Amino acid sequence: MTAIQAKNLTLAYGQKPIFAELDLAIPKGKITVFIGSNGCGKSTLLRSLARLLKPQGGAIMLDGSEIAKLSSKEVARRLAILPQGPIAPEGLTVHQLVKQGRYPYQSWLQQWSHEDEKQVSRALEATHMDEFSARSVDSLSGGQRQRAWIAMTLAQNTQTILLDEPTTYLDMTHQIEILDLLFELNEREQRTIVMVLHDINLACRYAHHIVAVKDGLIHAQGEPESVMNERLIQEVFDLKCQVATDPIFGTPMCIPYGKGRRLSPETRKTPIGAL
Amino acid sequence: MLGMLVLTVCFICSIAFGVANISPQTIIQSFTTYDASSQQHLIIQTARLPRALIAATVGASLAVAGALMQGITRNPLASPSIFGINAGAAFFIVISSAFFGVSGLSAFASLAFVGAAFTATLVYVLGSIGNDGLTPLKITLAGSALTAFFSSLSLGVLLTGGQTFDQVLYWFVGSVAGRDMSIYEAAAPFMLFALIGAFFLARHMNVLALGDDIAVGLGQKTIYIKLIAGILIVLLAGGSVSMAGPIAFIGIIIPHLVRYMVGIDYRWLIPYCAIYGGILLLAADIGSRYIAFPKEVPVGVMTAILGIPFFVYIARQGGRS
Numbered sequence: 195m196t197a198i199q200a201k202n203l204t205l206a207y208g209q210k211p212i213f214a215e216l217d218l219a220i221p222k223g224k225i226t227v228f229i230g231s232n233g234c235g236k237s238t239l240l241r242s243l244a245r246l247l248k249p250q251g252g253a254i255m256l257d258g259s260e261i262a263k264l265s266s267k268e269v270a271r272r273l274a275i276l277p278q279g280p281i282a283p284e285g286l287t288v289h290q291l292v293k294q295g296r297y298p299y300q301s302w303l304q305q306w307s308h309e310d311e312k313q314v315s316r317a318l319e320a321t322h323m324d325e326f327s328a329r330s331v332d333s334l335s336g337g338q339r340q341r342a343w344i345a346m347t348l349a350q351n352t353q354t355i356l357l358d359e360p361t362t363y364l365d366m367t368h369q370i371e372i373l374d375l376l377f378e379l380n381e382r383e384q385r386t387i388v389m390v391l392h393d394i395n396l397a398c399r400y401a402h403h404i405v406a407v408k409d410g411l412i413h414a415q416g417e418p419e420s421v422m423n424e425r426l427i428q429e430v431f432d433l434k435c436q437v438a439t440d441p442i443f444g445t446p447m448c449i450p451y452g453k454g455r456r457l458s459p460e461t462r463k464t465p466i467g468a469l
Numbered sequence: 470m471l472g473m474l475v476l477t478v479c480f481i482c483s484i485a486f487g488v489a490n491i492s493p494q495t496i497i498q499s500f501t502t503y504d505a506s507s508q509q510h511l512i513i514q515t516a517r518l519p520r521a522l523i524a525a526t527v528g529a530s531l532a533v534a535g536a537l538m539q540g541i542t543r544n545p546l547a548s549p550s551i552f553g554i555n556a557g558a559a560f561f562i563v564i565s566s567a568f569f570g571v572s573g574l575s576a577f578a579s580l581a582f583v584g585a586a587f588t589a590t591l592v593y594v595l596g597s598i599g600n601d602g603l604t605p606l607k608i609t610l611a612g613s614a615l616t617a618f619f620s621s622l623s624l625g626v627l628l629t630g631g632q633t634f635d636q637v638l639y640w641f642v643g644s645v646a647g648r649d650m651s652i653y654e655a656a657a658p659f660m661l662f663a664l665i666g667a668f669f670l671a672r673h674m675n676v677l678a679l680g681d682d683i684a685v686g687l688g689q690k691t692i693y694i695k696l697i698a699g700i701l702i703v704l705l706a707g708g709s710v711s712m713a714g715p716i717a718f719i720g721i722i723i724p725h726l727v728r729y730m731v732g733i734d735y736r737w738l739i740p741y742c743a744i745y746g747g748i749l750l751l752a753a754d755i756g757s758r759y760i761a762f763p764k765e766v767p768v769g770v771m772t773a774i775l776g777i778p779f780f781v782y783i784a785r786q787g788g789r790s
Binding site for chain 1: 542733
């Protein structure tokens with residue numbers, strides 16, 4: 195089953211071509227993660243899948259219908275996108291922000307319904323933002339702020355959710371918190387989640403499907419277990435590494451070479467993990 | 470509610486108080502049994518009433534235009550003048566009076582509106598060039614550039630013209646006095662229409678305020694919303710400049726003041742801006758009659774005196790963006 199499909203997609207920023215005649219299928223009800231080095235075009239690809247960037251050629255199919263032929267509001271009822279680093283206007287409360295997620299369901303006649311109210315409180319609960327709903331977004335910590343924005347996209351109540359680097363600038367605790375939230379959402383409600391992540395190890399842990407992007411091409415895609423190896427990291431990131439197995443989750447884990455302190459078992463005073 | 474009451478009181482005061490002392494009975498009589506031979510009736514009906522109506526409408530329009538402008542540029546210091554509206558209006562007036570000998574406030578009113586609309590359109594088009602469309606930065610740059618351009622041209626013509634431009638200079642300061650009812654009647658319907666339109670646009674402005682990407686993601690056709698907001702700004706600020714000349718700072722002060730009071734939801738912001746904008750200009754106009762009594766100070770000077778300390782305060786708070 196395919197949630198989003200790109201056919202012959204050609205993307206460009208101005209005159210600068212980024213992707214040429216690209217084909218890509220995003221599996222339905224799974225978590226898909228785009229990885230790749232800075233500037234490889236993964237954000238551009240994600241934005242185009244959410245019709246934020248108009249393709250120069252080709253088409254994007256959402257649940258089998260061409261996205262350009264659907265009304266923008268119709269798309270917004272099926273697909274939500276959280277762009278990178280959104281900024282809320284000063285003084286906007288969490289509740290006011292999350293309510294905006296119901297915009298695609300409103301019209302001249304239908305202003306605010308019981309269903310809207312229900313979806314907003316559901317989104318606030320799912321992100322544990324209900325206790326902050328009266329606080330202004332700019333007064334929150336980075337992790338809470340990101341959760342508030344995710345709550346807004348959840349209020350949209352869409353089958354598919356796209357997120358561009360939802361964990362960037364967050365500390366490790368908040369990164370895990372956000373990814374757990376999205377994982378649960380996928381587990382419980384089978385929502386299709388597509389996101390760009392920079393942390394390869396977290397990508398391998400949370401993704402069912404990984405898409406590695408390099409120089410406007412899809413270098414490899416598939417299950418993390420089958421895709422991830424030393425050669426891929428070398429080719430996509432230009433980085434030497436060893437791929438090991440995550441001792442807790444059993445998913446692939448990439449340990450990069452480079453410089454740094456090196457401890458041998460003999461010189462180590464206390465064995466790691468013994469405390 | 471309180472705002473409406475204060476607005477009404479200001480409106481009545483604006484009619485009641487002035488250089489000529491007129492009793493309340495005479496004022497009421499001038500409405501009920503108008504006597505064209507009475508000088509006092511004449512003052513009320515042809516000077517003070519248009520003046521009060523113009524002050525209330527212009528104040529409301531400038532405040533709402535400012536709120537819309539700050540919304541589409543996402544810049545808390547933006548005002549309608551960033552669209553080049555005042556500079557364009559002034560330029561058209563200076564050129565017409567220098568080269569075509571146009572004079573009189575009525576002629577100026579139409580010219581100001583045309584100039585305002587022309588410049589705003591130019592700013593809009595220049596700000597939209599490029600494949601990322603109308604961005605806050607580009608519109609601010611285009612507006613500032615064209616404002617500087619038209620202002621220097623106007624000044625150049627004024628300085629080298631060698632004629633007397635008393636009327637033009639007087640217009641330049643901005644005033645609601647000395648306009649007759651026909652000037653008001655010509656522009657007011659457009660402005661009232663735009664005020665109502667702004668109220669209906671409020672819901673969409675809330676979404677646009679989250680940023681272009683978010684708004685498009687939520688299914689908004691941002692191009693249309695920005696275009697409609699642009700047209701409303703031209704009607705409101707263009708109408709204002711045509712009635713009263715360039716009046717500074719109301720477009721900045723009032724939206725900020727109102728945001729402190731009712732928050733940033735445009736559905737509250739727009740009506741409150743209209744009410745408090747009207748109050749401020751009525752009050753400033755009443756003040757302008759007394760600050761150098763019995764001579765009147767143009768109201769544009771009054772709003773600038775009130776506005777500059779406030780502007781510095783806002784700037785010091787920091788325009789977060």
